[in-house]
Amino acid sequence: MTTVKTDTRYKLVEATLRRHGYSANALIEGLHTVQEAWGYLDPDVLRWLARTLKLPMSKVYGVATFYNRFVLKPQGEHSCVVCLGTACYIKGAPNTLKKIEHDLHLTPGMTTADQRVSLLKARCMGSCGLAPVVVMDGTLVGKVSPEQVTERLQEWLA
Amino acid sequence: MQDEVATLLEKTASTERMAQSRYSQRIQVCMGTACMALNSEQVKTALEHAVIENGIQKQCQVQRVGCPGLCSLGPMLRVIDKTITAEANEPRETLYQQITPEVAPAIVTSLTPAAQPTSALDAHRCEVADTFFKRQVKVVLEHCSHIDPERIEDYIAHGGYRAIQSVLTEWTPQRVIDSITKAGLRGRGGAGYPTGLKWATVAKANSSNGKKYVICNGDEGDPGAYMDRSVMEGDPHRVIEGMMIAAYAIGASQGYVYVRAESPLAAKRLRVAIRQAQRAGLLGNNIAGSAFHFDIELRLGAGAFVCGEETALIASIEGGRGQPRPRPPYPAESGLWGCPTLINNVETFANIAPIIDKGWEWYAGIGTAKSKGTKVFALTGQVKTSGLIEVPMGITLREIVFDIAGGIPNNRQFKAVQTGGPSGGCIPEKFLDMPVDYESLAKVGSIMGSGGMIVMDDSTNMIEVARFFMEFCMDESCGKCVPCRVGTVQLHRLLSKFVDKTATPADLIKLEGLCKLVKHTSLCGLGQAAPNPVISTLNYFREEYEQCLKPSP
């Protein structure tokens, strides 16, 4: 496990675990930090996390896959999250998603083959006043039209 | 020692007030999630630059505040000008909407002594403000949009932490509980359980290791609801103070705030607020020199609607899969790590300080016989003005939809209003004059819920709406119990048959039977309430289902 020593990202996770006294209930906090540092939950890191917190592997995996926020595969360079909350739904979010699926041949949860763009869906970003909303690379875009989104995606893919 | 805190609060408050009184003009920019998405941060920077350029930095302050509620018209800002008094010697307040960084300097120019009357800002004056705010009563949101949520001093200057200070010095825990009980406050998470009763149960419960916990449920996952997020973003100290008072009343020394990962700004503001309160000695050991110890930790959710259910939330804080377990035992007896635990929702905690401060009599004077106080709603969907509102209990749906929100746009007709999110129901026009309170909403097959309110016009297909919510519940089901895990999938398939017009009369019977099964046999509230959108649309829009039956061969 030489990576542990050389990869500084482990130190970030260690810091989180230390803050919680390496107790088993720090698992979710630890997973958050792993995802921030790596961008996803790498199986080797999960193994290391399980050992460090003295938890069974299957439990760590079970927790990691229970929550929507955690992803087990590397994500694309850019991300596009389409909100499918009620307000966005009523205001036409399904059309946006359909257009993206149609134009880019992507379905939610997928990343383009060139690892450029990941498409995700969300259950309400809580910005219903701006519905329909899409989060492009972490920035919330409100009252968005299907065309606006695909245009931006084409730019990313160009 | 106790006086020290009182002095500290007083000193902080007077220093802050003095500092603020130096400014005769204030520009308050909304820094809620919605306005920030519309570049309100850049607007604020532009304003600050303009203030300096115009050389009025000694009289004009640009301030960050929480959400005023008109989220669809952001970025919002408010100008308070003491140099001009309006009615009753109050300084003139003007609300502006849809301000861009380009328009921002014009606002500052209009505040300079040499300002000429200009029409440049006319388009940005918030016209709907009068009607939008007229019927509202702000208790929970009283500070939101008026104070800087990232400065504890501002909260203290507005009377913050006065309630906990007097509770710690003069009140017994029993008196606190009695006050909350008499105020008639009910849980704002949706079910409406009497808060005082819950507190009394936890206070009485025996803990084997002496520990008790307070949990603030900020896992607001209903699609179309963002009340709690706005409160946490706009007035985080209010939530902390409510938790402190609760902890004192029930004898807890540790608290947790559980916030959705989808609300990063709320989490950030709470983190800042907790740190500030710790530094001010308001959280930690021997608070205010008393024997009261209390600290709060923030826990970030990771995307699971079911974690709004209290036993699932506890499992999640314990670091596990957020799966509910059968109750009893209730968390009040055996909750976090097996200890008695009080779980209340964000809005519930935000109601506590004013009840202590202004007295339960005042609070009980607002609302209806069985539902006291106010309720915050996130009003969205097909209305002219959507946003965050706080109304007294007992107001009618018609007043909310037509008076506050201005009715239905695009010359369409009102069809239904959906409350309670995926656990609620669709309320048709015939109940528009019904008062909004826990009992009335339940009577018509919906629930108060946490406060999402979605208005639908006559272009809405109710079966698709029911299927939308069923898909939500199906995706969010934790998978532990059979009726919810499989029943929601089967319900979704049946609803799809109606949407595709391939359903048979036998499918309608199956649909109704399954709704009943899932409602009565699911383990937790998510499953038990999952059929509600179907049941209510079947009740009020049955003809739409019948029209979707496959023509018999």
Add this chain to the structure above:
Amino acid sequence: MANKVKLATVWLGGCSGCHMSFLDLDEWLFDLAQQVELVFSPIADVKIFPEGVDVALIEGAVANEDNLALVKRVRACSKMIISFGDCAVTGNVTALRNILGPNNAEQVLQRAYHDVQNLQPQSPRFVVEDCVTNTLHEIVPPLLPQVLPVHAVVPVDVYLPGCPPPAPRIRAVLTQLLAGNTPQMIGREMLKFG
């Protein structure tokens, strides 16, 4: 003979095991023959399912277009239909191809007629003339996208599970029916699948 019960047995997508089990009724078949007239069956040379049938035992799941057309005719022409055996009741082994997803027909044919054949793999796909309807059709009826249990296509009156249903269970059901009662499908002897 006019008041004899008109009995039919039908073989859809199944292995014929249920019919074998029916034949396991052995000498009771003589008693049965006293009371019923077998008007349609794989073991009787009748081409078209007749009208006015009292009871039809349907073995097998609805797997192809022939099955579908036949089961609809059976329903239309019979007073009572019995899902006979697990394939009719649940889809059972016949429906295992459903796991391959919708539109799995090509995959299934490829596997059955090509992948597992050592010599001359070929699809049995020539066109023949139907001597009854005088129409041309493929000798292998096109497979449905999904295999369905009988009750997913037409209403079923009695479910007689088992793979195959043991002979005593078949006898118990028929005895009840001939006595004019609705068969009581209760308990392990009557209800066990598999």
Add this chain to the structure above:
Amino acid sequence: MSKTLTLNGQMISAREGESILDAARDAGVSIPTLCHMNGVGDVGACRMCLVELAGSGKLVPACTTKISEGMEVNSDTPQLREYRRMLVELIFSERNHVCAVCVANGNCELQDLAIHVGMDHVRYDYLYPAENVDVSHPMFGMDHNRCILCTRCVRTCDEIEGAHVWDITARGIKSHTITGLAEPWGEVNTCTSCGKCVMACPTGAIFKLGATVAEMEKDREKLAFLKNARERREWV
């Protein structure tokens, strides 16, 4: 301390702290169960043992609900019977349960339950998920087509064997029983190959390699025996 309650109109007595399920069984009344197993903790997940409490009419799982003085319980009403049948149908519709080709045919708790609730057919559409069969372990196999997610294997491995090889991944209809980091069972080095999960599994999902149709017999009382032996030093 002894408490008195009413079960289906009969007065019965039970020990304080006892579950409704145990009290009923002591009184000779059987309540159908599926995720419950003697020897491991209860989770109240399958909802088969729901009983009705008089007064509130509330349905509660008998396995996790403690008795109380004067409680009035009904474990067998037409409504409960209908719900139980529907629940069994839902379980059958969820995965690919083909009794005819199952190792546990004749020795299966789900099959027994279907008989008990009088399930002559399944009214709901079968979902036909594509499921894996994991035969990477040298001694045992796991056929996800037959798994009903009762978590008896998870609890057995955690509470009795202590290895916690099993857990559940994902959620909702996508939930799956996993070994280790969702790895092939045979590659999980924490597995002691004790075979307790095989005993615990109510269906043919976990089986001994080599067992063919209707051959897989399971001795579930072994697990309760072990638990007693380990915790109470009582070999019964």
